Amino acid sequence: MTDFFTQSWSWWFTGIVISSIMFILLFLGQSFGFSSNLRTICAAAGAGKNVSFFNFNWKSQLWNIVFLAGAIIGGTLAGTVLNSNEPIVISPSTVSDLQELGFSSPTGLQPDELFAWESVATLKGFLILAIGGLFIGFGSRYAGGCTSGHAISGLSSLQIPSLIAVIGFFIGGLLMTHILFPLIF
Amino acid sequence: MKFLKFLVIGILFGIMMAKSEIISWYRIQEMFRFQSFHMFGIIGIAVISGIIGVMVIKKFNIKDFNGNPIVFHPKEKSIIRYIVGGTIFGMGWALSGACPGPMVVNIGYGFLNMGIVFLFSILGTYLYGVLRSKLPH
Numbered sequence: 001m002t003d004f005f006t007q008s009w010s011w012w013f014t015g016i017v018i019s020s021i022m023f024i025l026l027f028l029g030q031s032f033g034f035s036s037n038l039r040t041i042c043a044a045a046g047a048g049k050n051v052s053f054f055n056f057n058w059k060s061q062l063w064n065i066v067f068l069a070g071a072i073i074g075g076t077l078a079g080t081v082l083n084s085n086e087p088i089v090i091s092p093s094t095v096s097d098l099q100e101l102g103f104s105s106p107t108g109l110q111p112d113e114l115f116a117w118e119s120v121a122t123l124k125g126f127l128i129l130a131i132g133g134l135f136i137g138f139g140s141r142y143a144g145g146c147t148s149g150h151a152i153s154g155l156s157s158l159q160i161p162s163l164i165a166v167i168g169f170f171i172g173g174l175l176m177t178h179i180l181f182p183l184i185f
Numbered sequence: 186m187k188f189l190k191f192l193v194i195g196i197l198f199g200i201m202m203a204k205s206e207i208i209s210w211y212r213i214q215e216m217f218r219f220q221s222f223h224m225f226g227i228i229g230i231a232v233i234s235g236i237i238g239v240m241v242i243k244k245f246n247i248k249d250f251n252g253n254p255i256v257f258h259p260k261e262k263s264i265i266r267y268i269v270g271g272t273i274f275g276m277g278w279a280l281s282g283a284c285p286g287p288m289v290v291n292i293g294y295g296f297l298n299m300g301i302v303f304l305f306s307i308l309g310t311y312l313y314g315v316l317r318s319k320l321p322h
Contacts, residue, residue, distance in 0.1 A: 015230025053314035074199015075293025135277025137309025143270030156235025168271015
């Protein structure tokens with residue numbers, strides 16, 4: 001039983017857990033959408049005084065901030081007591097593609113080339129993370145949702161706008177991976 | 186206390202995101218290179234089971250735990266904002282390897298530098314709020 005929790009979860013089990021989380025939130029009277037938290041944080045920090053987009057009753061979204069806090073705790077549990085320390089198994093073709101860009105073979109969940117302190121301490125390394133975050137925050141609000149709000153909640157209720165957004169996610173991801181990566185790395 | 190249940194679901198969400206390796210930059214690269222089934226399988230199963238569940242809720246008018254009807258808010262009709270916003274989001278997703286949920290799970294996991302991505306995603310959201318009236322929607 002402990003093995004079940006410490007080993008990597010299969011794709012099908014994970015998919016079922018994701019939709020279950022969406023349904024539990026629906027049954028609690030809320031909806032599954034993580035990036036709304038970014039707007040709530042802006043509003044809670046007082047951005048509503050100058051920018052009307054952040055002038056809303058953000059306290060009604062506190063449940064989602066609590067959910068976010070839970071997600072951090074869940075990450076900590078997964079990284080400590082539930083950590084099996086098994087190496088991550090990445091497709092050999094991805095590993096060799098990334099080696100051509102200067103990434104060494106995966107040893108953990110994240111590449112040192114991007115997330116180790118010595119990488120972040122360089123201007124380029126810092127800018128990669130900063131611009132990545134900036135695009136995610138700007139794009140998710142412009143598109144009205146992120147992976148959870150559009151790809152999971154939106155597609156589940158067969159919404160065309162969400163399908164368009166998910167197509168956009170892939171246009172952007174493919175553009176970055178195949179066109180821009182060789183220029184950046 | 187009314188928030189406790191959301192904390193518990195959040196913890197489950199965080200464990201799931203990490204144990205399925207969705208929070209890994211490498212997994213996102215595999216997906217955008219179409220070299221692994223993992224992410225497509227996860228999203229596929231989540232969406233298929235989601236569609237079935239939503240159809241059941243609608244067909245039988247199932248109420249939530251408080252007895253209120255479950256409503257699915259239709260997203261406003263547009264193309265430009267979803268394509269352009271989605272593309273910008275996708276570029277950031279591929280670059281940093283994390284969408285908003287996995288960002289904070291990564292921080293909890295111990296990848297503290299993901300905090301930079303998270304802080305700048307808040308800044309990006311703020312920037313959108315400032316520029317909103319000037320953008321085509």
